[in-house]
Amino acid sequence: MQQTTRRRFLGATGTAWIVASAGCVGISDDAGVDSNGVDDLADADSPSSAENETGTGVEVSENGPPTVERTLPQEYGEDELEDAALSGGPPPDGIPSVDDPVFTAADDPPANLDDGDPVFGVELNGEAKAYPQYVLVWHEIVNDVVGGESVAITYCPLTGTAQGFYRGDVEFGVSGQLINSNLVMFDRPTESWWPQMPASGISGPHRGAVLEEFQVTWTTWERWREGHPDTVVLTEDTGFVRDYGGDPYGGYNPPSGYYSNDNTLFAPLATDDRLEKKAVVLGVRNADGTMAVPKERVRARRIVEGTVRDVPYVTVYDPSLDTGYVYRNPDDRSVEYDDGSVAVDGEDFEPDSLPLEREIAFDAMWFAWYGYYPSTVVHE
Amino acid sequence: MSTSDRFDVDLRGRFDTTWAAIALVFRRFDSTGIVLVLTVGYLGVFLWIVGDLSIRPAVPANVLIVDDPVARMFDRTGPASFEAIALLDTGFVRVLVSPVNVAIGLLVAVLVAVNLALTYLAVVQPAACGIGAGSGLLASLPALFSGTVCCGPVILIAFGIQASALLLTLFAWLLPIGIAMLLVSLVSVAGKIDATEPSV
Numbered sequence: 001m002q003q004t005t006r007r008r009f010l011g012a013t014g015t016a017w018i019v020a021s022a023g024c025v026g027i028s029d030d031a032g033v034d035s036n037g038v039d040d041l042a043d044a045d046s047p048s049s050a051e052n053e054t055g056t057g058v059e060v061s062e063n064g065p066p067t068v069e070r071t072l073p074q075e076y077g078e079d080e081l082e083d084a085a086l087s088g089g090p091p092p093d094g095i096p097s098v099d100d101p102v103f104t105a106a107d108d109p110p111a112n113l114d115d116g117d118p119v120f121g122v123e124l125n126g127e128a129k130a131y132p133q134y135v136l137v138w139h140e141i142v143n144d145v146v147g148g149e150s151v152a153i154t155y156c157p158l159t160g161t162a163q164g165f166y167r168g169d170v171e172f173g174v175s176g177q178l179i180n181s182n183l184v185m186f187d188r189p190t191e192s193w194w195p196q197m198p199a200s201g202i203s204g205p206h207r208g209a210v211l212e213e214f215q216v217t218w219t220t221w222e223r224w225r226e227g228h229p230d231t232v233v234l235t236e237d238t239g240f241v242r243d244y245g246g247d248p249y250g251g252y253n254p255p256s257g258y259y260s261n262d263n264t265l266f267a268p269l270a271t272d273d274r275l276e277k278k279a280v281v282l283g284v285r286n287a288d289g290t291m292a293v294p295k296e297r298v299r300a301r302r303i304v305e306g307t308v309r310d311v312p313y314v315t316v317y318d319p320s321l322d323t324g325y326v327y328r329n330p331d332d333r334s335v336e337y338d339d340g341s342v343a344v345d346g347e348d349f350e351p352d353s354l355p356l357e358r359e360i361a362f363d364a365m366w367f368a369w370y371g372y373y374p375s376t377v378v379h380e
Numbered sequence: 381m382s383t384s385d386r387f388d389v390d391l392r393g394r395f396d397t398t399w400a401a402i403a404l405v406f407r408r409f410d411s412t413g414i415v416l417v418l419t420v421g422y423l424g425v426f427l428w429i430v431g432d433l434s435i436r437p438a439v440p441a442n443v444l445i446v447d448d449p450v451a452r453m454f455d456r457t458g459p460a461s462f463e464a465i466a467l468l469d470t471g472f473v474r475v476l477v478s479p480v481n482v483a484i485g486l487l488v489a490v491l492v493a494v495n496l497a498l499t500y501l502a503v504v505q506p507a508a509c510g511i512g513a514g515s516g517l518l519a520s521l522p523a524l525f526s527g528t529v530c531c532g533p534v535i536l537i538a539f540g541i542q543a544s545a546l547l548l549t550l551f552a553w554l555l556p557i558g559i560a561m562l563l564v565s566l567v568s569v570a571g572k573i574d575a576t577e578p579s580v
Contacts, residue, residue, distance in 0.1 A: 086545055089552075094457045241444055241467035241476055243434055267542055 063189040065152075065167045067201075067209040071287045075374060076269065078202040081195060085177040085184060086266060092186060095174040096240055097141035097152075103129065103232035106225045110135075110235050112245040115222035116253045119233070120162040121321070122216055124149050128228035130221065131155075133252060135234055136162075138242040140183055142234065143171040153216060154196050156183035157249050158258070158265055159368035160280060163196055164216040180269045180371040197364065197372050218363040219321040220253075227320055268371030274378060277367040282315060283376075284308075284326045284359045290373040291326075295363065297380050298324040302337040305329075306379030313359075315379060316342050318351040323363075327356035394567055401498060401570030410504075411497040418493035419486070426485035427475075430461050436474040443468055453479050459552040460484060484555070491562040498569040 076084070104110065110132065113119075118133040125147025136142065136155040143152050152172045155162045158181040165172070170187045172194070177184040183196040192204030199211040217224070225231060236244045250257015258265075262277050275281070281292035288308040293315045298304045299322070304315040312329040319340075329335065333345050333356070341348040344355055352358075370376060405411040427433035446452050449465035456462055464476035541547075 087548055087552075089458050089548065091456050091458075093455075096455075096463075239446065241446055241464045243431060243436075243474060243476065245436070245439070246431075246434055248431060264542060266544075 063170070064192065064206045064209070065165065065170050065172070065187055065194075066212050067206065068212045070210045072198070072200065072210060073285050073290050073373060073375065074198065074200070075372070078200075078207050081179055081198070081202045082193070084269060085179050085193070088176055088178045088265075090174070090176040092175050092191075093173045094176050095138070095140050096238075097143055097171065097173050098135075098139045098234070098238045098240075099143045099171055100239055101142050101144050102235045102237040104235050106130075106229060106231050106233060109221065109225075109233050110244075112236070113221050113233065114253060115220065117221050118218060118252050119221045119224050120153060120155060120216050121219055121224040121228065121231070122146055122151070122153060122164055122214070123228065124151070124214065128224075128231040130224050130228075130231050130233040131162075132221065132234060133162075134247060135236060135238065135244060137247050137249070138240070138244065139238060140174045141172050141185060143167065151214070152185075154183065154185060156181075156196050157247075158182065159197065160259070160278070160365040161197055161362055161368065162216045162218050163199065163362050164214045165199065166212040166214065178266060180368055181264055181266045182368055182372070197368065213360050215360050216362060217321055217323050219323055223321050264367055268367045270371050270374040271367065272370045272374070275366040277365065279366040280363050281366050281369050281378075282324045282326060282361045283364045283369045283373070284313075284361045285373060286328075286359060288328070290376040291379055292364075292366070292369050292373075292376050293324060293326070293379045294366075295324065303335060303342070304379050305335070306377060308377055313379065314354075314356070315361075316351045316354065324361065325352055325354070326359045326361040327354050328359055329356050394571065398567050398570035401501075402494060402566075405494060405497045405501065408501070411501055414497045414500055415490070415493040418496055419489045422489035422492050423482075423485045426489060427481065430458075430481055430485075432464060432476040432478055432481055434474045435472065436469060437472050439469045439471070439474060441469055441471045460555040488555075488559065488562070491559065491566065495562060495565050495569060498566070502569070 112134060113132050119130040120133065120136065122129050122131070127147040129144070129146055131142055131153050133155065136153070137157050140156065141152055141154050143150075145151070150167050150169065152165045152167045153162070154165065154172070158178065161182065167187075170189050172185045173188055175184045175186040175193060177193065179195050180197070185194045185196060186192060187194065187206070190204050190206060192201045192206040194201050194206070194211060199213055201207050201209045221233070225233075236242075247257070250259045250261075252259055259278065264277060275294060280295040282295055282298065283292050284290065288311045291306065291308045291313060293304050293306075298315050298317045302317045304324075306313055306315075312332045313326060314329050314335045315324045315326045316335070316337075317324050327335075334343075335354070335356075336343045338348055342351050342354060343349075349355065405415060424433060444467040446463075446465050452463050453465045454462060462478050462480035464478040464481075466477040468475040468477060
């Protein structure tokens, strides 16, 4: 059960939505904005409402990807981020995205894919796909169609972040630039820069726009396959020859090299020593603010509670996928772990389907999360 | 004689001297052997460092060729690295065949090898010149630099060095700087060899 950010779109009515575009922390206290920062007015049945042609509440520009009206915490202005961009070495498309992905069934996986290898799982409109980390480490972006939706599955090896974006008719490529060690994508029609973690445009005609996201789950091949027997998995038939099976940065199964040591390629935008630099956190950013939950903590405690600007949140561990789901819990309902399931006000639910507002969360290395969101709270 | 005339004569003389010294290298079996061994060895290390050569004994023999290889081979993957157009698994080593990378690697490898072969001649024929091991060292430094040019950030990660804009810019220039240093070294060393000496 994925919560997306889709809402009705008020086009010509001049809906007063705010995307913080400069300066520090642009979080709004305005009433009428939900946790995703989508103006609630957009849900009103106003006779002056003008839906876009998809009717999904997503703004589709002529030459760009679908964007949404969200208020996201933005702790740096676009100019600051653009100035912070450094070339990682490759030119634009020097790390080639996979634009014609080829998949295989779960019972015939690629030979290099071991059960314990990380995959990025996506489930949209009933279709499940797995994207092996060992393939994406060479490409970072897969322009794909899942469940009838044109999407981009993106992965940054240096920050350990896998995120999904709706892309409409456009394709994303790897710019070769890095901000805060994090992948900077570009859309091919306008070549606007879109840093992955903030998911917002920082240059070109889409400066200040925010991409529409969906949940990508970082898990292992064995766990994903068992939870999604009908899944397909991305193959090495990418149209490019690469040393698939090798990883230029290290390895996850078992952890080694860059993924397990304390080195970063670039100095982060901000630093904090509450956690190890490469500690994996589940990060959430929305109109309430930003929060991070150390994955080790939620793995050990099963349920981690905290607040973001006085709004209660609860993170629930899912042992089947070794991941966590973050829920906004504004009514502070009772959430307790109950022998494999989760009880909300005494009633049992699966960890991924609590009757609460689920937020899009993604794994990230702590140094990268804090670098982008130094105002983050940490729930432990 | 004008300054430019003298310069022309000196340049031509330098070129002739260098060419004669290189010819001397290839008139001797021992120095020719050094060139061959060093060229192959350096090229192998170069391709390994840029990621085009790896040990994969568990992978069965296989060959893959991309679509439209001629167009693909000129696509850049780094400041001075280019796309592979084929993958060759031999059952022991895996080779990503990037013709431009091989050409760059071969150019640098030959320059390094000839430099070191000239240095070798200076050691075994001390009467022929007055140079020492310093020339070989001079040649090896840019060779080392240029070998890392195609994968600067990965090299930095391996050594735990935090990158800066300046350092990454420097990486982009290492290949031309390395080749220029090798050429200067070649001319310098060759100028100190008496190429008319009878070869062994």
